[in-house]
Amino acid sequence: MEWVTGVPEEFKTRIRFPMSDREMKRRWSTVQTVMQEQGIDVLIAQNADQYLGGYFRYFTDLPTEQAYPMSVLFPAKGEMTTITSSSPYNPLPPAWFRRGIGNRLGAPYFRTFRYTDLYDAKLMEAYICDHKCKTVGLIAPSLLNYKLVNYLKTALPDVTFIDATELIDEIKAVKSEDEIQAIRRTVALHDQVLQMVPGILHPGMYEYDLRAEVNKFLISKGSEENLVMMGSAPQGTPTPKLHSFYQNRRIEDGDDLVFMIEANGGGGYYAEIVRGFCIGHQPSKELQYAWDLSRELQDFTAELVKPGSDCAEMLEIYNNKLVSYGLQPETRLFAHGQGYDLVERPAFFKGETMKVKENMFFAIHPEINTGKAFGNYCDQYLVTKDGAVRVETTPRQIYVI
Numbered sequence: 001m002e003w004v005t006g007v008p009e010e011f012k013t014r015i016r017f018p019m020s021d022r023e024m025k026r027r028w029s030t031v032q033t034v035m036q037e038q039g040i041d042v043l044i045a046q047n048a049d050q051y052l053g054g055y056f057r058y059f060t061d062l063p064t065e066q067a068y069p070m071s072v073l074f075p076a077k078g079e080m081t082t083i084t085s086s087s088p089y090n091p092l093p094p095a096w097f098r099r100g101i102g103n104r105l106g107a108p109y110f111r112t113f114r115y116t117d118l119y120d121a122k123l124m125e126a127y128i129c130d131h132k133c134k135t136v137g138l139i140a141p142s143l144l145n146y147k148l149v150n151y152l153k154t155a156l157p158d159v160t161f162i163d164a165t166e167l168i169d170e171i172k173a174v175k176s177e178d179e180i181q182a183i184r185r186t187v188a189l190h191d192q193v194l195q196m197v198p199g200i201l202h203p204g205m206y207e208y209d210l211r212a213e214v215n216k217f218l219i220s221k222g223s224e225e226n227l228v229m230m231g232s233a234p235q236g237t238p239t240p241k242l243h244s245f246y247q248n249r250r251i252e253d254g255d256d257l258v259f260m261i262e263a264n265g266g267g268g269y270y271a272e273i274v275r276g277f278c279i280g281h282q283p284s285k286e287l288q289y290a291w292d293l294s295r296e297l298q299d300f301t302a303e304l305v306k307p308g309s310d311c312a313e314m315l316e317i318y319n320n321k322l323v324s325y326g327l328q329p330e331t332r333l334f335a336h337g338q339g340y341d342l343v344e345r346p347a348f349f350k351g352e353t354m355k356v357k358e359n360m361f362f363a364i365h366p367e368i369n370t371g372k373a374f375g376n377y378c379d380q381y382l383v384t385k386d387g388a389v390r391v392e393t394t395p396r397q398i399y400v401i
Helices: 009-014 021-038 054-060 119-130 146-155 165-172 177-200 207-220 285-304 311-324
Strands: 042-047 070-075 080-085 101-107 135-138 160-163 226-234 255-264 270-278 335-337 344-347 361-364 379-384 387-390 398-400
Touching (some): 021 054, 021 070, 021 165, 042 119, 080 119, 146 160, 165 344, 177 207, 177 255, 177 270, 177 379, 207 255, 270 285, 270 379, 285 311, 285 361, 285 387, 285 398
Parallel strands (some): 270 398
Antiparallel strands (some): 070 080, 379 387
């Protein structure tokens, strides 16, 4: 807690991994400088979960959870205002957690109650009018519901609304030293889980039993939100990678298993890792080939990731590599930035315009499915001035239980 000062005792007692004061001030100052240059009076961002809830947290150091939309109005000068689904007389966040928050507004709105759809929009309208805002920047408009945005544009015809996502994404994607420290802590947590799995994985347990053990460990170490996907199948059958709803299969002797963790660590930064396991047998040649090729393609991709690289161009190079192996070009997301969002820019997509920069973090996870075996290494990479460096320390191998 030494890097947070001037906060109430309640803050020190309840917040396990706060972001540093210097980092929060850096963000606020950087964004406000850009806003002033662009003539933007206020930014509006809204999130409702943690997996893709990074914008709200970037400004406030607070997570959004459980599908309750939380909004931040961030001005070009001064402190921000938050809007949450809570009592107008005792709004969230708690009064003792208000670094950089000048005003907390609350209203009991719920997206399942259609008659409350505009409660938060009307609070935003009042703010814009009271502060005489002429230009409002919307961050990730697709995360702001249609009724809210339409109401604001209709009610405020003299206000200019612009998409400010690109401005914020460019800032948010490049990590500071404090952010890098937090992400390394999350990566280390993923390594710890992979070290733990061989000691608890055994024939006869259900996939959900393994997920429960891993979730317990992750939470104890400060993870706030975690996605544990896996799939088991008899040797010779491609092992699926499935969400928790489908994890009711009993793991048997002779199975292959693919295991993935996508969790945030203390402080909210995400990482991910995937490894394969064989239960009671050595990997088949087909399985070994799939995982070896995944590792080769991961290394190939990492070599491409350097400051100044173009993601769309790298995707084309990667797809040419796949075709040279007789494989289909990649149509899914196999490499992307990461931070407060499980998936953030830049991404290996054709429409990506953001160039790679030093101190970005990438997850790279090529999938190989031969029809009889599945391989899918996933690791975290930090972009240095010389290129991408793998951060995980867990060996890239198939583990035999």
